Amino acid sequence: MQKAQRVLVLAPHTDDGELGCGGSISKFIEEGKEVHYVAFSICTRSLPKHLAPDTLAKEVKEATRILGVSNTNLTLFDFDVRRFKEFRQDILEELVKIKSSLQPDLVFMPTLNDIHQDHQVIAEEGLRAFKNVSILGYELPWNNLTFNTQCFIKLNENHIQKKIDALSAYESQKQRSYLNADFIRSLANVRAVQIGAPYAEAFEVIRWVI
């Protein structure tokens, strides 16, 4: 983990990456690692009518900026929500391009036990595209059928506050229970108690290459 210098976060939808590993992103930036964030949908065709089509694009820019990710390291696609399976090959080809241009040494993505149909596509195609790269699956309890806490990243108050601040940039999604600051802090507490740290995020080890 210490050696990983170029980290790639794969988010099926904007906010998944911040929810799954926002505290860790903030810590990596603090440690001087290069963090890239790729979101596969900004939902322009599925947002409620009263919202501008680029609402989520603006919000993810602000959220990742708060975490410290440079704007040039943010890549946004606009695959239709809940229809990723229809674009599976296109998504795989984009992932392969990303792999050859970035050459990341650590990838974060949803786990293979995530039941959201779009998350499943990103997890399965990510596993194919990043064949020789270490991959950690992030925790999204509302979508995880099971979750094995095999890896922990220790965090401090500052990292968790950054995660909460970043997620508060999603003004259009604020009704969602998992964006609640108490929930975010509580989950980081649960994971911390498992290992005796102030805060933590937990991950499933999907592939570990040494």
Ligand SMILES: [Zn+2]
């Ligand atoms: Zn999602």
